[in-house]
Amino acid sequence: MERNEWLSMSEKVLSDVKEWRKAHPKATFVEIEDEVHRRMVQLEAQLLQDAALESSSREWGRDRSEPAPTCPTCHVSLQARGKRSRTLQGNGGESVTLTRTYGTCPKCGESFFPPR
Known part of the structure; x- marks a missing residue:
């Protein structure tokens, strides 16, 4: 803003x-x-x-110089699966919508927003 x-x-x-x-x-x-x-x-x-x-980490996967986040279970680099929006609720009760790169683990298949 x-x-x-x-x-x-x-x-x-x-x-x-x-x-x-x-x-x-x-x-x-x-x-x-x-x-x-x-x-x-x-x-x-x-x-x-x-x-x-x-945060620069919201768009990982585009810049090959920075390593992709890893799966917390398999410790394998995630594959970027495009951007998705996620709505969270802040401590004050207001909604916050974030659009970030979504990833999938090629080993276990788990998909999520990396925490960084």
Whole structure:
């Protein structure tokens, strides 16, 4: 995500919290804290997604200078099987979708997203 997109998303969170506060003038500190946290997990999820997608290991198999990940069971290099998307849930409960190279072990046939 570009810097301007981050700033825009951050400004929206701030604006939404201010609007929520106006609509809930008698909210307790804990209620305000919960609302701020609920909205901040959206930024957290975007940051997690962006950081994970910056990893060079998400596109293994294209560059022969870097070895392919290995099967944790057979310890054989995986064969790249194209890109697939995987949706995970962050600690804050927000969904994070990652598109990464998917691999298959030529020995045991197990297919998965390598952990690196």
